[in-house]
Amino acid sequence: MRHLMNPLDFSVEELEKLFDLANKIEADPAKYAHICDGKKMATCFYEPSTRTRLSFEAAMLNLGGQVLGFSDAASSSAAKGESVSDTIRIISCYADICAMRHPKEGAPMVAASRSGIPVINAGDGGHQHPTQTLTDLLTIRSLKGKLGGFTIGLCGDLKFGRTVHSLINALIRYPEIRFIFISPEELKVPDYITDMLTEKGIPYEEVIRLEDCMPQLDLLYMTRVQKERFFNEEDYVRLKDFYILDKVKLSAAKEDMLILHPLPRVNEISVEVDDDPRAVYFKQAQYGVYVRMALILTLLNLA
Amino acid sequence: MLNVGKIEEGFVLDHIEAGKSLDIYHHLKLDKLDCTVAIIKNARSNKMGKKDILKVECDINTLNLDILAFIDHNITVNVIKDGEIVDKKELVLPREIHNVIKCKNPRCITSIEQELPHIFVLADEEKEIYRCKYCEEKAGTSSTW
Numbered sequence: 063m064r065h066l067m068n069p070l071d072f073s074v075e076e077l078e079k080l081f082d083l084a085n086k087i088e089a090d091p092a093k094y095a096h097i098c099d100g101k102k103m104a105t106c107f108y109e110p111s112t113r114t115r116l117s118f119e120a121a122m123l124n125l126g127g128q129v130l131g132f133s134d135a136a137s138s139s140a141a142k143g144e145s146v147s148d149t150i151r152i153i154s155c156y157a158d159i160c161a162m163r164h165p166k167e168g169a170p171m172v173a174a175s176r177s178g179i180p181v182i183n184a185g186d187g188g189h190q191h192p193t194q195t196l197t198d199l200l201t202i203r204s205l206k207g208k209l210g211g212f213t214i215g216l217c218g219d220l221k222f223g224r225t226v227h228s229l230i231n232a233l234i235r236y237p238e239i240r241f242i243f244i245s246p247e248e249l250k251v252p253d254y255i256t257d258m259l260t261e262k263g264i265p266y267e268e269v270i271r272l273e274d275c276m277p278q279l280d281l282l283y284m285t286r287v288q289k290e291r292f293f294n295e296e297d298y299v300r301l302k303d304f305y306i307l308d309k310v311k312l313s314a315a316k317e318d319m320l321i322l323h324p325l326p327r328v329n330e331i332s333v334e335v336d337d338d339p340r341a342v343y344f345k346q347a348q349y350g351v352y353v354r355m356a357l358i359l360t361l362l363n364l365a
Numbered sequence: 366m367l368n369v370g371k372i373e374e375g376f377v378l379d380h381i382e383a384g385k386s387l388d389i390y391h392h393l394k395l396d397k398l399d400c401t402v403a404i405i406k407n408a409r410s411n412k413m414g415k416k417d418i419l420k421v422e423c424d425i426n427t428l429n430l431d432i433l434a435f436i437d438h439n440i441t442v443n444v445i446k447d448g449e450i451v452d453k454k455e456l457v458l459p460r461e462i463h464n465v466i467k468c469k470n471p472r473c474i475t476s477i478e479q480e481l482p483h484i485f486v487l488a489d490e491e492k493e494i495y496r497c498k499y500c501e502e503k504a505g506t507s508s509t510w
Binding site for chain 1: 470500
């Protein structure tokens with residue numbers, strides 16, 4: 063039985079298969095509408111995350127399956143003090159697959175080790191969020207036609223942003239990737255990542271302003287400055303408006319550059335950019351459903 | 366110079382970094398054993414200047430070499446029989462260590478899940494970096510139990 067804990071759990075070849083399947087689903091969703099008839103997915107969300115939960119639920123419903131679960135710890139048996147290990151043993155009796163989000167890092171891994179059904183890590187604290195990374199990769203691959211051979215700018219909170227760290231780790235497996243990290247000094251990408259890139263001989267640059275690199279980018283990955291990662295309100299307020307993408311900044315970008323964002327957006331992308339054909343973050347959310355559908359089929363051995 | 370006699374049967378841990386012998390004594394749970402233990406601190410050493418030595422009169426199998434290797438794999442382990450060195454154990458960094466160090470990350474599942482073993486995995490052999498199996502927090506020997 064297979065689980066998904068980390069985006070690197072799948073080899074590059076396995077990801078190719080997964081993405082091919084996601085693209086087939088995209089091309090002909092009706093063909094897959096009943097593959098999971100009679101199957102159930104448990105969405106165990108120990109902290110609220112409406113988008114991710116609904117994306118999983120939509121994926122399962124699109125496949126003909128059903129969903130059950132809870133959307134915050136207060137409405138689960140965790141409020142009574144039940145361990146993750148016990149909860150997943152129970153859930154294994156009720157469902158065929160489980161997507162788990164938990165504020166504690168490593169909780170889905172503990173669940174997977176005790177589970178009788180495949181477990182998907184739907185985000186564990188600041189640690190991993192593998193289905194977001196799969197979504198990002200599928201979006202890039204589908205819209206650029208390849209993974210590799212481009213310069214990607216990552217902008218915003220590069221210190222605490224787990225989606226950024228996971229994406230970097232996933233992209234370095236592909237050839238000719240060049241990174242440009244765009245962030246304020248306070249939110250720079252951690253040293254262990256730049257050390258790792260240096261060690262592997264992967265080119266990267268660190269710049270302070272979006273304008274400093276815009277014309278070079280094939281992809282721009284914007285991130286939110288997340289309030290919950292700060293211990294202090296003042297720091298958050300001071301930094302959150304640092305990097306706002308607007309039409310003026312975008313005018314220096316390549317015609318075929320893609321703008322991605324894991325969402326939700328606060329104000330780091332001006333709404334005036336939404337209608338630009340380079341803005342693909344809403345399409346990205348749609349790819350998130352396709353990749354989760356492909357993942358559910360793969361983990362249930364129905365692919 | 367202070368002389369500590371030979372042991373007949375047991376093991377000698379040599380080349381311990383000066384000042385570390387008591388830590389090792391506790392980590393190996395030697396305080397729980399009912400046998401003779403000599404702790405020699407700040408012995409003269411050509412190689413290290415100063416070193417600590419532990420002499421323990423008990424079966425080598427009671428010694429957790431993984432813990433010792435994790436703490437300092439440069440320690441020499443001499444197995445003694447009939448007062449003579451009969452074997453030298455090489456310490457290699459263990460792939461995984463269980464319940465030797467505690468994860469210090471307050472966001473780690475080990476901070477709330479009862480009876481979950483604290484497992485650290487060797488992530489970088491060259492740099493001797495261990496990471497928590499669950500949250501991947503980097504470990505230091507300072508976080509030992």
